[in-house]
Amino acid sequence: xxxxxxxxxxxxxxxxxxxxxxxxxxxxxxxxxxxxxxxxxxxxxxxxxxxxxxxxxxxxxxxxxxxxxxxxxxxxxxxxxxxxxxxxxxxxxxxxxxxxxxxxxxxxxxxxxxxxxxxxxxxxxxxxxxxxxxxxxxxxxxxxxxxxxxxxxxxxxxxxxxxxxxxxxxxxxxxxxxxxxxxxxxxxxxxxxxxxxxxxxxxxxxxxxxxxxxxxxxxxxxxxxxxxxxxxxxxxxxxxxxxxxxxxxxxxxxxxxxxxxxxxxxxxxxxxxxxxxxxxxxxxxxxxxxxxxxxxxxxxxxxxxxxxxxxxxxxxxxxxxxxxxxxxxxxxxxxxxxxxxxxxxxxxxxxxxxxxxxxxxxxxxxxxxxxxxxxxxxxxxxxxxxxxxxxxxxxxxxxx
Amino acid sequence: xxxxxxxxxxxxxxxxxxxxxxxxxxxxxxxxxxxxxxxxxxxxxxxxxxxxxxxxxxxxxxxxxxxxxxxxxxxxxxxxxxxxxxxxxxxxxxxxxxxxxxxxxxxxxxxxxxxxxxxxxxxxxxxxxxxxxxxxxxxxxxxxxxxxxxxxxxxxxxxxxxxxx
Numbered sequence: 001x002x003x004x005x006x007x008x009x010x011x012x013x014x015x016x017x018x019x020x021x022x023x024x025x026x027x028x029x030x031x032x033x034x035x036x037x038x039x040x041x042x043x044x045x046x047x048x049x050x051x052x053x054x055x056x057x058x059x060x061x062x063x064x065x066x067x068x069x070x071x072x073x074x075x076x077x078x079x080x081x082x083x084x085x086x087x088x089x090x091x092x093x094x095x096x097x098x099x100x101x102x103x104x105x106x107x108x109x110x111x112x113x114x115x116x117x118x119x120x121x122x123x124x125x126x127x128x129x130x131x132x133x134x135x136x137x138x139x140x141x142x143x144x145x146x147x148x149x150x151x152x153x154x155x156x157x158x159x160x161x162x163x164x165x166x167x168x169x170x171x172x173x174x175x176x177x178x179x180x181x182x183x184x185x186x187x188x189x190x191x192x193x194x195x196x197x198x199x200x201x202x203x204x205x206x207x208x209x210x211x212x213x214x215x216x217x218x219x220x221x222x223x224x225x226x227x228x229x230x231x232x233x234x235x236x237x238x239x240x241x242x243x244x245x246x247x248x249x250x251x252x253x254x255x256x257x258x259x260x261x262x263x264x265x266x267x268x269x270x271x272x273x274x275x276x277x278x279x280x281x282x283x284x285x286x287x288x289x290x291x292x293x294x295x296x297x298x299x300x301x302x303x304x305x306x307x308x309x310x311x312x313x314x315x316x317x318x319x320x321x322x323x324x325x326x327x328x329x330x331x332x333x334x335x336x337x338x339x340x341x342x343x344x345x346x347x348x349x350x351x352x353x354x355x356x357x358x359x360x361x362x363x364x365x366x367x368x369x370x371x372x373x374x375x376x377x378x379x380x381x382x383x384x385x386x387x388x389x390x391x392x393x394x395x396x397x398x399x400x
Numbered sequence: 401x402x403x404x405x406x407x408x409x410x411x412x413x414x415x416x417x418x419x420x421x422x423x424x425x426x427x428x429x430x431x432x433x434x435x436x437x438x439x440x441x442x443x444x445x446x447x448x449x450x451x452x453x454x455x456x457x458x459x460x461x462x463x464x465x466x467x468x469x470x471x472x473x474x475x476x477x478x479x480x481x482x483x484x485x486x487x488x489x490x491x492x493x494x495x496x497x498x499x500x501x502x503x504x505x506x507x508x509x510x511x512x513x514x515x516x517x518x519x520x521x522x523x524x525x526x527x528x529x530x531x532x533x534x535x536x537x538x539x540x541x542x543x544x545x546x547x548x549x550x551x552x553x554x555x556x557x558x559x560x561x562x563x564x565x
Contacts, residue, residue: 151441166512
């Protein structure tokens, strides 16, 4: 792979899977701060709920997707949890983060060639419980990178709040983005959490005044710009649209998906497009596959570790011009009842739970069915934007 | 420019740049000055020189010093001394110690400095000897070599920090 200076990423070449996969069941676990639960207990609970939602038994699941991260719910864990022993196809190209958007691509292949009929995708973490043992909490995955250990961490450039506050400050300089505009994202997510009894921050309101009065612990970030650290997980079940037509609940149809990749990986300091995400590459691919445009979208959920990541994904996914994100999100734009671009209507990782995006997809499905806590009126097209840094992904779901 | 660097004696795939599990190295978060990919960076800093690798094949800076050049797929590279002058690309003011070893550092100002020789090369560093309120985007800055040490960790290492020029 040789590139020109300034080139920084590309879209994965995906074949068209529009209309080939339906999500017929969703579930998430109880969401909490440190709870003493194990990851397996958390995911198992989410799976039980997804099965009940889909009207299926554990033995109906013959495909299982999860992420390569530690402690995830593989076939052995599934069988132990449910006391089953049947053959299950499995793939580690699912889970949360970017995989929560692109799992349906790999499920489509398995459904098409008969390897599976009902494919379960899960993700969960017990990071609130485990936080004390981890090096820099969720920063541990970055501390494990030896370039970071030897070129970034000794200088204090660690962990994620520092990376993204650095990006936010440059975004403010390049585009005039303000603290109030970042605050509008945090306030919208909190309002949605206040409406959602499942959200960790359900009882904690956040006004703009309160946001601005909060100390900047990683200037320019306040703690309200940063996601929670949580115990929780989620699951969704995929099948063909034909089978999903018989499910108890209205299915959501996978209309388009895409994956974008950054050559610099998680070495954000060296990313040429410093204030962009790989959604620049994934979103056009996903919308093209779906035959839709950002203007058609009623709900945009996205992986929101920090307010600035939401702002960049809104720009990079095409909801506004690059650099205009601050003005775009100001005011009530992102609120579920604004009639503009409803965003993270369950509260997101900022205010629902830091379960790395899996609950975002669960929320999109609930919105398309009309059963969400903060229900968007006439929600027909919902999008999830996944993000890890090295990758960004886009999933376009439509009402079945 | 120094003689061509011997290829680091570790695997060149992405996974070999990582360790698994909790970080157990007793000198963390000091750098491991023996890690082949960055040993020359820290040896140079100890001599009060800022050195950045240059690809032997295409002549572009290779930062970070990975086994293969992103621009030409070339492998050999050489460490080249740079002026230590640059501009302040971005920075943050950290009031919360994210590691217990950072406890005596707060507040501190981690920053990215774009090098004069090639602004696409951004050096992670810390701004010192300045009031954070006086920092401005793209202001000229210059390297200074200081001992860094961390709470509860034995030893110190000479590191390239930056000050306003």
